[in-house]
Amino acid sequence: MRDAGLSRAIQAAGGQAELARRIGITQPSVSSWNRVPAERVVAVEAVTGISRIELRPDLYSELAVADDVDDVDIGRAREYALLATLLARAPPDMLLVQIARLHGDATPLGSAHARLADAASTISPAAVEREYFDLFIGLGRGELLPYASFYLTGFLNERPLSRLRQDLAALGIERVETNSEPEDHAATLCEIMAALAGGRVPASADAQRLMFERHIAPWMGRLFADMENATAANFYRSVGSLGRLFLEIEAEAFTLTN
Template sequence: MLQTPTPAEPRDETRALRADIYRLLGRLLREPPDGKMLAWLASLEPEGGGELARAWQALARAAGEASPAPLARAHFRHLVGVIEGDITPYASWYRNGALMDDALVALRRDLRCLGIARADHSRDPEDHLAAELEVMALLVEAGPQDAASFYRHHLAPWADACLADLAAVDTPFYARLGALGRAFLAEESRRLAPTDGETPVRFVTPPAP
């Protein structure tokens, strides 16, 4: 989806973990999981307590009870299309009440300043929630300053509302995904305003698509 700027400083484990989670959430919002991804999610055993760990555990259970074909249909029903989808996962829709509106214009301006460009093959506008999560993954890896600013300006105003709508759908896997996204972004809100800290869940790299 996106071309990345050069990291400004070396990766550390916490930043790498956060970037992996942003990418995973973006991937699961953008496309339905295949059998390999479901098996990997079902195998997760998050460590620690708190809402975020419980959200990981709930998603792992839902993944273990799901199968790819029904989830592909559910993904289309919940997240694809303006008319067909239960949710319209675009910043402009949540912030301005219409697609391709001011939120997208501001986002494109800031992406140009950051040196991040949409891939030629991508069809989604840049303000799709999956795309903004992918941008956060790139910025978290590159360094904290741009990541914090991007988060506050482009994700914080609307992502929780979108994920809350997802958490209310009737497909357990996607409802648990919405709840996980909310729990993770709540941690990120505390982390990025204004100090950094440790994530309470140990995580490993997801399988390649």
């Protein structure tokens, strides 16, 4: 029996044949699935817009981390992964429900979590999808352009992207062919930092610091601040607050360990 995540992916693609065509496999292969295979999740997510959390909640409801990662880095990895997911696409209903269960505390970051949970509990999937479209896609372009090149040069696909690609190659990180976005998209950078912090991509503490200082610190805080003040922002205003505060904590921590 086909599970809910696979059914949604097929529906979003317009049928089994179209889903198969988009990810470069045969229709009989898709027809044989009961759920999206683990090795196909990223590709299916990219071509359908259905979150990997919805496609395979058994794999992605909790972030996978290496066995030897300490609790602080696990927390960092999960924070980056949450931001990556919310920046990549509008959160589906299942993810909104999960976010609404977040617990805050008396710290600034804990308060940001509580505000995000409140925002998730009061917005519908349709409303947040419209908000995401207005903010990041738009008719022609969205209110915000979440790319390092744009924030640092005023143009897309400029030198910051080239420098990032060089540093990613040094870490052995390759672009996913089915991802149409350039690597300097904020979602991609947060996903990379989640992989580094969680040990899924082996890297020293210095390598993490350099990635942050070269490719995130110079601009992403401004993106999150702009998100907090964006005309179209409602739910994403709380995402902006969380992202800005988290990056401030990251910057301070990297300064202390340098």
